[in-house]
Amino acid sequence: MRNYIFYFLLLFSSSISLKAQQIFSNNNYPLTDFRPPLDITPPALAGSFGELRANHFHSGIDFRTNQRIGYPVYAPADGFISRLRVQNSGFGLALYITHPNGYTTVYGHLSRFNPKIAQIVKGIQYKNQSYEIDEFPSATLIPVRKGEVIAYTGNTGSSGGPHLHFEIRDSKTEATINPQLLGISIPDNIPPIIHAMYVYRTNGKPFNEFTPKQYFQIAGGNGKYKINQVNTIHLSGEVGFGIVVNDRHNGASGNNGVYSIELMVDSSKVYTSALEKFSFENSKAINSHTDYPTYLRTKQSIQKSFVDPGNPLQIYFNLVNNGRVVFNDGKTHQVTYIISDARGNKSTLSFNVLADPKAVINTPETPVGTSFTYNRQNEFNKDDVKVGLPKGTLYNDLNFTYKKTAKPQSNAFSEVHQIHNPLTPLHTGFELWIKPDSALLKYQNKALIVNTNRSSQGGYFENGWVKAKPRNFGSFFVAIDTIAPNIIPVNVANGKNMSAVSSMKFRISDGLSGIKSFNGYIDGKWVLMEFDAKTANLWHTFDERTTSGKHRFELVVADMKDNVKRYAIEFYR
The missing domain is CATH 2.60.220.30 (Chondroitinase Ac; Chain A, domain 3)
Structure with missing residues (x-):
């Protein structure tokens, strides 16, 4: 069992003032190497590190951008652009900077790159004849200095609104790390909010949709919570606990995730989870960390305080019997939850459990299989x-x-x-x-x-x-699937003079297997078509390659089963 130590972490606020905080970590992260990637003050988050999402933990922090795109994004430290990525979905337009201190920072959902990077990206797209690229430039191609503008905030890829997705990763392992542990400070003196608590009658059996659970309403606030109108819970045999929590910070905060959850029985720790860092290959194990059947049925995220045997996440510590607690001694026990955010603000929930042999609830047998x-x-x-x-x-x-x-x-x-x-x-x-x-x-x-x-x-x-x-x-x-994709022209038509518009626009879709590729050609030469998967918008922005006069344009869209739709027109510039 890994020993979990406390240490006081100093984070810099926007005024570079220091604040001592108590945070779970065994790592001494650098606190002064990185400046914030945005100059929006005070900084506010639409999503926190490790926040619970559908099928994954949130891998970074989402900075709010006042529902606008186009804010400058600054390199937080010296380094070089080590990855250029353009996706139809996912991060959309994204940059990666590798820094000499052993960390890599990531920027997602950008609207555009700075002119130098944009020119390099466009050159790669034309060379590969592909809108989507994933390139790893040499360390000498695009060096950057701390404070240099590298890009502008946006809403590209699988983004639900304008914001900047920001990550800090270990350059060797590619594990993603909570940026608030590396000096990225978010003003926050608000303790986490505890909404509900559940007891699962595990009875030594695997957790599944048949495991009985009991809901307890929570009362309180400002860091101090209790079970509403219940003094003592009567339990018998092996149980697991679960909790519904979130966090808010000062200012324009979303309902964000918490940093750590501790469960104690009679002052002894039996379970700790802490979202200091995680590996991407294990992110889908959020469906083991939470009560997945309940999430599918109700969209409520209950964080289980017991660990399934096949859960590969490395976020758990101080486990006793994998967090499952046996109440069979006839005595009264004190159970306490301690919930912390990334600034060290804490909330507690304490209650008594009487080990009562009459409080038996049998776990139903699962169907024969x-x-x-x-x-x-x-x-x-x-x-x-x-x-x-x-x-x-x-x-x-x-x-x-x-x-x-x-x-x-x-x-x-x-x-x-x-x-x-x-x-x-x-x-x-x-x-x-x-x-x-x-x-x-x-x-x-x-x-x-x-x-x-x-x-x-x-x-x-x-x-x-x-x-x-x-x-x-x-x-x-x-x-x-024998049906070709759909192409709907938005602002183009055969014979149209397009000298007054900057781009030609379409919407494309497919009814079953999905879009595999799209390629545009002007006068027989490949041209860059840009695509936004969430809106199905496809467009080509005219540049110096298209001169004045008459031209022929052809668009070819194929689906995953190689059904092809073609659209061709003549136009004038």
Whole structure:
């Protein structure tokens, strides 16, 4: 068991004043190396590090930008641009700076790069004939100095509104680290808010959607909380606890995540989680950290204070019996939660538990199925379906269930195969093989697997099977995609004079397998088309490559099954 030490961390405020804080960490991070990436004061966050998101922990901090784009983004320290990334979704336009102190900073959802970087990026896009790029320049190509403007804030990629996504990563391991531990100061004297507490009757069994839980309403505020109208909880046997919490900072704050959760029984620690840093490969384990079935049903994020055996996250400390507590001695025990934010503000929730043998609640038996073990590879085979779960897919042992139902009425080339149920979280996708009807043979290259919401899971035909790797359990069947994508011109038409506009605009979409590629050509030469996946907007901005006079434009859009739509016009500049 790792010993967890406290130390006082000094963070710089915008006025460079020092404040002592008590934070969980075994690392002595540099506190003065980095300046803030923005000059917006006071700084405010729309999202905190490690905040609970759908299927992942938030990997950085989101700076608010007053619902506007275009604020200058400054290099927080000397270094060099080590990665240039442009994505249809994800971070959109993004930069990475590697610094000599061993850390790399990341900037996401940018609207544009500074002129030098923009010229380099555009050159790479034309060289690769691709809007999306992921390049790793040499250390000498784009050096930057502390305080230099590198880009401007935006709303590109999978962004829900204008902001700057900012990360600090370990350059060697690429683990992402809480920026507030490295001197990025956010004014905050507000303790976390505790909304609810739950007790799970685990009874020595794997956690799943059948585990009984009991809700307790919370009263209090300003860092001091108690269970509303309950003096003592009566419990018997093995239980786990769960808590609903969030945090706010001074000023224009969102409902952000907390830094650490401690659970103590009779003054002894039995569980600690602390979001100091994490690896991206383990971020999906948020679905083990929280009560995943409840989240799917209600969108409420209950953070479990007990750890599933297959949970790979390295954020847990001081674990006793993985956080599961046994009450069987007939005595009264004091249980205390201590919740901290990244500035060291704390809230506590204390309550009594009487170990009462009469307070037994049995965990229901799970449906009979095939036994899958969390720490090994598992397989399930039938004549027309095969399922493979690589080692590391499951967080808990599982009674795997399967059922086959009738073929859907349209665009279906197999029966529906119900692969367990979506309430069980998976760390990685699983391998699925479905044997299709013989009628599929003439559409082999168009075959894919979809779920019953007709959402594509990808896939391909091979040796009589259609294979795919869905991310979650559910119900699936084989379908085909033979329909080309849609192209809708927005401001263009055949024969139009476009000398008065700066760009030509379109909207593109696909009904099933999804957009694979888009390419524009003017007079037979490839031109850069930029795409915003969340709005489906596609555009080309005219530059010196398109001179005055008559031109021919062609747009070619293909989907994942190589169905192609072409659009061609003549226009004038």
